[in-house]
Amino acid sequence: MGKIVSIHSFRGGTGKSNTTANLASQVAMTGKRVGVVDTDIQSPGIHVLFGLDETSMGKTLNDFLYGKCEIAEVAYPVGDYAAAAKESAPGRAQLAGKDLFLIPSSIRGREISRVLREGYDVGRLNEGFQTLIQNINLDYLFIDTHPGLNEETLLSIAISDILLLILRPDNQDFQGTAVTVDIARSLDVSNLLLMVNKAVPNKYTYENLKTQIETAYKAPLTGILPLSFDMADNASKDIFSLRYPDHDWSKELRKVAQAVMDTN
Amino acid sequence: MSQEFIRLKNSFLFKGLPDAVLEALVQKVIRRTFYEGEALMRRGEDGDALYIIDQGSVKIVTVDKEGGELVLNHCGPGEAIGEMSLFDKEPRSAGVIALEETHALELKQDAFFELLNQRPDLALNFIRSFSARLRFSSTYIQKAIEWSKKIAEGDYSFMEQFHTGQTGQFKADTDDDKAGQLLSAFFNMVKGVRAREENLKLQVETLTLQIDEVRRRQEFEELTSTDFYAALKEKAQAIRQQRSDKK
Numbered sequence A: 001m002g003k004i005v006s007i008h009s010f011r012g013g014t015g016k017s018n019t020t021a022n023l024a025s026q027v028a029m030t031g032k033r034v035g036v037v038d039t040d041i042q043s044p045g046i047h048v049l050f051g052l053d054e055t056s057m058g059k060t061l062n063d064f065l066y067g068k069c070e071i072a073e074v075a076y077p078v079g080d081y082a083a084a085a086k087e088s089a090p091g092r093a094q095l096a097g098k099d100l101f102l103i104p105s106s107i108r109g110r111e112i113s114r115v116l117r118e119g120y121d122v123g124r125l126n127e128g129f130q131t132l133i134q135n136i137n138l139d140y141l142f143i144d145t146h147p148g149l150n151e152e153t154l155l156s157i158a159i160s161d162i163l164l165l166i167l168r169p170d171n172q173d174f175q176g177t178a179v180t181v182d183i184a185r186s187l188d189v190s191n192l193l194l195m196v197n198k199a200v201p202n203k204y205t206y207e208n209l210k211t212q213i214e215t216a217y218k219a220p221l222t223g224i225l226p227l228s229f230d231m232a233d234n235a236s237k238d239i240f241s242l243r244y245p246d247h248d249w250s251k252e253l254r255k256v257a258q259a260v261m262d263t264n
Numbered sequence B: 001m002s003q004e005f006i007r008l009k010n011s012f013l014f015k016g017l018p019d020a021v022l023e024a025l026v027q028k029v030i031r032r033t034f035y036e037g038e039a040l041m042r043r044g045e046d047g048d049a050l051y052i053i054d055q056g057s058v059k060i061v062t063v064d065k066e067g068g069e070l071v072l073n074h075c076g077p078g079e080a081i082g083e084m085s086l087f088d089k090e091p092r093s094a095g096v097i098a099l100e101e102t103h104a105l106e107l108k109q110d111a112f113f114e115l116l117n118q119r120p121d122l123a124l125n126f127i128r129s130f131s132a133r134l135r136f137s138s139t140y141i142q143k144a145i146e147w148s149k150k151i152a153e154g155d156y157s158f159m160e161q162f163h164t165g166q167t168g169q170f171k172a173d174t175d176d177d178k179a180g181q182l183l184s185a186f187f188n189m190v191k192g193v194r195a196r197e198e199n200l201k202l203q204v205e206t207l208t209l210q211i212d213e214v215r216r217r218q219e220f221e222e223l224t225s226t227d228f229y230a231a232l233k234e235k236a237q238a239i240r241q242q243r244s245d246k247k
């Protein structure tokens, strides 16, 4: 049975989408069958990292949520078209032939505003996850979420086997993460992992940061990913950790990927 | 040999001159006394003399952005100040003030030129001495540039090549000339920067992880007190059960 891995942060802009895309890619590179769902329906973003745009995107998660199609119809096989981007996205091109499926959410204004206006049935979203795992026989289903603790996010947290919480090393994130950790515990999430992103290099003693975070949240800190210009510059065009495997950000990201795969 | 003769012979500027020339030079210098707080030269004044300090000490000062006094350096016995004024008549770039009763040997430009006319070999010696100094300074400037780049990258390893004096101040392994002074000022700056950086690191470390526990509880209760949450919790349990049955 495949595992659901939700990637979440209390505040926006922590790097959820980039982390999700890179984790999913790293895991897919090991030969696992991997799905990625963009549940940030209000402000989707992860499709860009996998090279999808408005013209190449047909049906989306939104169509499934409103009963217009089956979930498997909106699973885009990234491995089938990745090779075409050899020039523009050499990192992503390495996913050619791998079993990686992206379930994007719509970037059409009208469809986004419908979700904001009417909401949707979170029960159906959950059914979609379960069907996906079964029908395309996934080992892992990664879920990119909207920041904060709205209903669909709470659902993603509730049904995940592994919850990865991302935080930046600042007090606002520390506070919000504390509440999220409490919620995850209250919802009986069995595996809680933590990751720091956008850590200013050399500004903190990483050991000290790790101790403090693990003491406060009682969960393992699986990686401290540095704030980096290269990342800000390149990330959203390509899968950074595949393109720059020797970069410090990529090295730490692989530790997080390993921690996910080591979790039973 | 007079005290003046020894001072001149040992000073960086006149080192290596034949004794006969030094004797001639001694005839041209005037021994002067400055009291504590008295200015040997003022910033902006036309410079027309060089001083070699015999006894006492002086500070070299300029003005900072706010108009306050900024001490650039301290000089003591054997050191020369205002030597550039032997060749040009530029205004003084900094002021020099006696820190205590100070005895200095003053060599006026006119007297110096007179001597050069009589002894052309003296001119050659001066050119040699100045160009050696220039070469020496540029080597150190080159080093300073290299080190600055390292500091920018946070690499302080080159500091280990230099020894620390008893005062904890860095003293470069060079002659007591201006390049050496620049270097030791440079090292002290690096030390200061490094200390401040360490300090900042400590501040950041102690600043981390502050969680307001009251707010944490309040927010948790707000989020979990809804009907939606209760239903979700139940549903999540059911889903988990279902999935584990399938395994």
Ligand SMILES: Nc1ncnc2c1ncn2[C@@H]1O[C@H](COP(=O)(O)OP(=O)(O)OP(=O)(O)O)[C@@H](O)[C@H]1O
Residues within 6 Å of the ligand: A009, A011, A012, A013, A014, A015, A016, A017, A018, A019, A040, A043, A045, A145, A146, A147, A197, A198, A199, A225, A226, A227, A228, A229, A231, A232, A233, A235, A236, A249
């Ligand atoms: N370590 C990093 N160093 C520098 N920039 C980063 C880093 N990680 C992410 N970024 C940049 O920060 C921005 C936000 O990243 P991303 O979209 O992955 O975050 P997010 O948490 O999904 O945001 P949102 O909450 O808006 O969905 C992007 O521009 C990304 O390139």
Ligand SMILES: [Mg+2]
Residues within 6 Å of the ligand: A016, A017, A018, A040, A044, A045, A046, A144, A145
């Ligand atoms: Mg995002």
